[in-house]
Amino acid sequence: MxxxxxxxxxxxxxxxxxxxxxxxxxxxxxxxxxxxxxxxxxxxxxxxxxxxxxxxxxxxxxxxxxxxxxxxxxxxxxxxxxxxxxxxxxxxxxxxxxxxxxxxxxxxxxxxxxxxxxxxxxxxxxxxxxxxxxxxxxxxxxxxxxxxxxxxxxxxxxxxxxxNMQEQLLSIFGVKCIDFVTAWEFAERYTKSIGTPEIRNDRFLTIIQTLMIWINAKKLGVACGEEIPESIQTYIKLMKMNFDIDFEHLLNE
Structure with missing residues (x-):
């Protein structure tokens, strides 16, 4: 889905x-x-x-x-x-x-x-x-x-x-473009800050947040480089194969 x-x-x-x-x-x-x-x-x-x-x-x-x-x-x-x-x-x-x-x-x-x-x-x-x-x-x-x-x-x-978006991005993330490492780091910060000790699927949530951060950055033209990072491709495949959750269509919009 x-x-x-x-x-x-x-x-x-x-x-x-x-x-x-x-x-x-x-x-x-x-x-x-x-x-x-x-x-x-x-x-x-x-x-x-x-x-x-x-x-x-x-x-x-x-x-x-x-x-x-x-x-x-x-x-x-x-x-x-x-x-x-x-x-x-x-x-x-x-x-x-x-x-x-x-x-x-x-x-x-x-x-x-x-x-x-x-x-x-x-x-x-x-x-x-x-x-x-x-x-x-x-x-x-x-x-x-x-x-x-x-x-x-x-x-x-x-x-x-x-x-512009780049100026806002720099002020928030401290970078001029979003790569996989940046997307993961900030997704993990969010999950750990907002989550509760009872949460058992925090890595699952971090993966979803990472993919959404990077894909949105791509759409806004503030992702690093034109190519899809290998790590992003790997997690997109993982979510599709293991959880039947599809992100690929978002890359084509």
């Missing part, structure tokens, strides 16, 4: 990210990376549960922590958990596009939906100077990050625009 068809066999809530929660270690890594502290007003957009809010309050002593999610059941559960822990975080049930985030000094924003991203970019443009926006895996569209510890990326307002 094509890779797209394989992804469609996964539960819809997994594909949408609705049930994907960051592990606690990821929150701590992110908060240390961004320098979260007592003077910050932290907003977690699409918070799901309260764990990020709890860690921001208890361990990083933020001035204020706000979580926003449109899942009313999760927000209600999160409110109960915070109350049980006697923590004063604010949890709002709302679409993030309709929410007021103007007081934020640090924002965690992990979305893949282009419509949501485009709407939020308009909001980000109006935020006060020096507001930090953290994304995971992908940068804000057409923007140059201020700081990168892949897969965590920080943009500060006012947002800096990249002149």
């Amino acid at each position: 094509k890779i797209e068809e394989y992804l469609e066999t996964l539960p819809e809530n997994i594909l949408s990210g609705e049930d994907v929660q960051l592990p606690e270690k990821s929150f701590r890594e992110i908060f240390k990376f961004v320098g979260l502290g007592k003077n910050d007003v932290f907003y977690h957009l699409g918070c799901g549960n309260e764990k990020g809010i709890e860690i921001a309050i208890k361990e990083f002593n933020v001035k204020k922590a706000v979580g926003i999610d449109n899942n009313s059941e999760k927000i209600q559960d999160a409110r109960v958990h915070l109350k049980e822990r006697n923590l004063q975080g604010q949890l709002i049930c709302s679409n993030i596009e309709d929410s007021d985030i103007s007081e934020a000094s640090v924002i965690l924003f992990w979305f893949t939906d282009e419509n949501i991203i485009n709407k939020m970019m308009e909001k980000f443009e109006t935020l006060k100077p020096e507001t930090k926006i953290i994304t995971i895996w992908g940068p804000l569209p057409d923007c140059l990050p201020d700081k990168v510890n892949f897969p965590y990326i920080i943009n500060k307002t006012p947002l800096k625009r990249a002149e």
Whole structure:
């Protein structure tokens, strides 16, 4: 089956990210990376549960922590958990596009939906100077990050625009083109950072991510060289033979 068809066999809530929660270690890594502290007003957009809010309050002593999610059941559960822990975080049930985030000094924003991203970019443009926006895996569209510890990326307002894809690529990956080694290294960083100890198929996920990184780089004209690396060809064949997952059609689009 094509890779797209394989992804469609996964539960819809997994594909949408609705049930994907960051592990606690990821929150701590992110908060240390961004320098979260007592003077910050932290907003977690699409918070799901309260764990990020709890860690921001208890361990990083933020001035204020706000979580926003449109899942009313999760927000209600999160409110109960915070109350049980006697923590004063604010949890709002709302679409993030309709929410007021103007007081934020640090924002965690992990979305893949282009419509949501485009709407939020308009909001980000109006935020006060020096507001930090953290994304995971992908940068804000057409923007140059201020700081990168892949897969965590920080943009500060006012947002800096990249002149082209190569400039953005260099700022994120530290290279001017993507080869197999770069694709594997960053796919592995992502898998290890976002994964949980319970994951048993992290190598499988790393292979899929590596192939997608390199193929997308090829499509965008930022892969190294014109030829398909032997390692990429080998993993494409492996995925086809062992798992019946086909990537070859993506190379011909």
